[in-house]
Amino acid sequence: MPSEDLVYLPLSELAKRIESKKLSPVELTRRFLDRSEKLGPRFNAYARLTPDLALQQAEVAEKEIQHGHYRGPLHGIPYAAKDLLSVKGLPTTWGAKPYANQVFDYDATVISHLNRVGAVLIGKAAMIELAGGMGYRFASASLQGPTRNPWNTDRWTCGSSSGSAAIVAAGLAAFAIGTETWGSIICPSAYCGVSGLRPTYGRVSRFGTMALAPSMDKIGPLARSAEDCARVFAAIAGHDPKDRSTLPIDKAAFTYSPSTELKSRALNVGWLTNAWTSMEPGVAKAVHTSENVIRKYSPHMKEATLPVGPWEDAANIIVAVECAASFRPLLRSGRVSELTDPLGRIAGYLNEQFSAADYLQALKVREILQKKIDNLFDSFDVLIAAAQPIAATRLELNLETDAVFPDPLGAIGNLCGLPAVAVPCGFTESNLPVGLQFLARAGGDLAVIQGARTYQQHTEWHRKHPKVA
Amino acid sequence: MSISRRDFARRTVIASAAASLVPANIFITADAAPLFQAQQPPDLAKLSPTSQAELESRMQTILGQYGGRLSEEQKADLRRLCLAAESSLGRLRAYAVENADGISLYFKPVIDREKKLSIVPDLSPHSPNNP
Numbered sequence: 355m356p357s358e359d360l361v362y363l364p365l366s367e368l369a370k371r372i373e374s375k376k377l378s379p380v381e382l383t384r385r386f387l388d389r390s391e392k393l394g395p396r397f398n399a400y401a402r403l404t405p406d407l408a409l410q411q412a413e414v415a416e417k418e419i420q421h422g423h424y425r426g427p428l429h430g431i432p433y434a435a436k437d438l439l440s441v442k443g444l445p446t447t448w449g450a451k452p453y454a455n456q457v458f459d460y461d462a463t464v465i466s467h468l469n470r471v472g473a474v475l476i477g478k479a480a481m482i483e484l485a486g487g488m489g490y491r492f493a494s495a496s497l498q499g500p501t502r503n504p505w506n507t508d509r510w511t512c513g514s515s516s517g518s519a520a521i522v523a524a525g526l527a528a529f530a531i532g533t534e535t536w537g538s539i540i541c542p543s544a545y546c547g548v549s550g551l552r553p554t555y556g557r558v559s560r561f562g563t564m565a566l567a568p569s570m571d572k573i574g575p576l577a578r579s580a581e582d583c584a585r586v587f588a589a590i591a592g593h594d595p596k597d598r599s600t601l602p603i604d605k606a607a608f609t610y611s612p613s614t615e616l617k618s619r620a621l622n623v624g625w626l627t628n629a630w631t632s633m634e635p636g637v638a639k640a641v642h643t644s645e646n647v648i649r650k651y652s653p654h655m656k657e658a659t660l661p662v663g664p665w666e667d668a669a670n671i672i673v674a675v676e677c678a679a680s681f682r683p684l685l686r687s688g689r690v691s692e693l694t695d696p697l698g699r700i701a702g703y704l705n706e707q708f709s710a711a712d713y714l715q716a717l718k719v720r721e722i723l724q725k726k727i728d729n730l731f732d733s734f735d736v737l738i739a740a741a742q743p744i745a746a747t748r749l750e751l752n753l754e755t756d757a758v759f760p761d762p763l764g765a766i767g768n769l770c771g772l773p774a775v776a777v778p779c780g781f782t783e784s785n786l787p788v789g790l791q792f793l794a795r796a797g798g799d800l801a802v803i804q805g806a807r808t809y810q811q812h813t814e815w816h817r818k819h820p821k822v823a
Numbered sequence: 824m825s826i827s828r829r830d831f832a833r834r835t836v837i838a839s840a841a842a843s844l845v846p847a848n849i850f851i852t853a854d855a856a857p858l859f860q861a862q863q864p865p866d867l868a869k870l871s872p873t874s875q876a877e878l879e880s881r882m883q884t885i886l887g888q889y890g891g892r893l894s895e896e897q898k899a900d901l902r903r904l905c906l907a908a909e910s911s912l913g914r915l916r917a918y919a920v921e922n923a924d925g926i927s928l929y930f931k932p933v934i935d936r937e938k939k940l941s942i943v944p945d946l947s948p949h950s951p952n953n954p
Contacts, residue, residue, distance in 0.1 A: 569927075663918060664914040664915050664917075664918050667911045667912070667914045667915040668915055668918075670911055671911070671912070671915060688892055691892065696897075696900070697900075699897070700893065700897050700900055700901050700904070701904060703885050703888075703889050703893075703901065704881070704885065704901060704904050704905060704908060707881050707884055707885060708908075708912075712912055712915065712916070714926060714928070715915055715916060715918075715920065716915060717926045717927045717928050718920045718924050718925070718926050718927075719915065719918050719920065720927040721924060721925045721926055721927040722920065722924060724927065
């Protein structure tokens, strides 16, 4: 099989070949490493490759499988982790110069989980500095420089899980781990034409992961399909005593097999009519086509509307205040001036000034919103809308002034900790990917996976990949 | 209501909510950047006197704490961010909440007290800790 085809195989197929010993984890790892060394710099996709660790893990996996100890669908599968997940003994830079030499002596819980199932870490993915916590104006706001979109290297990947999305899109690893506080999995997935899962808040432990806005930070996979995301999610979800925000054992754990979906009833699907005020024509066309596809297999789909309110303002102040607290030493020391982006160097000074009364007002608004959204999901299992109203922007664009649109869907989804999956649903006239987003109530991770997987069973967009070799 | 959007990150600067006056029909079809018109800065004159005073106070606090580190350009930038923040805060504060409304601030008591008990000094009759 040509190298290009192998690196774009879904997890289920890679796992089947590895389990049956038709594919060597060491060979697969070497192939991804070679490709990453060759193509990674073209996209600024990696903070660093970890070839020694990867080959060591792959050799262990290979020996275990040869001796009949197969750990499951991620055993021997190479992946990348956003460079805000600590890996014992390796630099974890948070994408920012002030932390360029930071090394932790422990693994993040997500890394430990992936170690336990035998996955192979081939590198740390590039990211926007501090996951964008201090704000940024340009795609270049990263220690690694701007991550370039594999579909068009003059375009951005979106952030802050920029490297994670580029790595998956370019076939540099089988999957990648990203994080989202507000948009950082969904947007890069949409821009790069990959599938991304933002889990329910509290299902994946953040222990060992950079804190930005602790009441909104979430960790999730980016991969080739919703099903692939589900398999990774099953490995990383679960209660963790080290992260007390994780849900109880019975609510946090996730098990997945396609047969789980078969036992589920058909989903009540809603099409959101007010998620975006307007869409770029090429995006609107692809999304409209998708709507028609979904109506064919889900004829009872109804229109749905998001409640109206100051959700973005509430989310803004929560993120601003929590981020200022998370990075107070950076602000107070003045080292924030070492950040790359001009906005990132100053915005924290403002974010530090908001009053506790305003923060608590935002939390009250959040509670009201949670009830409204829970009521909405009494009528729907899954809500669907465009993942983003535009396609990948040019690298040099000023994001603060020249890419402006309302995002109540992102604000609501992240304020309420709702699960969402973004999947590719077409291309613009410029051959840039367009994404579709599936949203469910808190805890409804299986519903968004099932909704997205059903869509992918009726379409082929997730099998498209850029010609990068 | 509308905000700057690319990733939540810019929104962490509450000032990015300044985009609230951007019209919905700003999308253009050409493939040339920018995809959107440049946003208009918020209008100071539209703020109430109270909000204007709050803006000035906030700006002075920042300058008092950090002014020595900031260039004139950065100070001007921060003033613009403060202005935008006032617009966003105005919308947030105007949303009606009741005194009895719940607050999504969850305090989770430590329930594994058993572990803590193990480090409580042993005060049994035979313990040297027992005076």
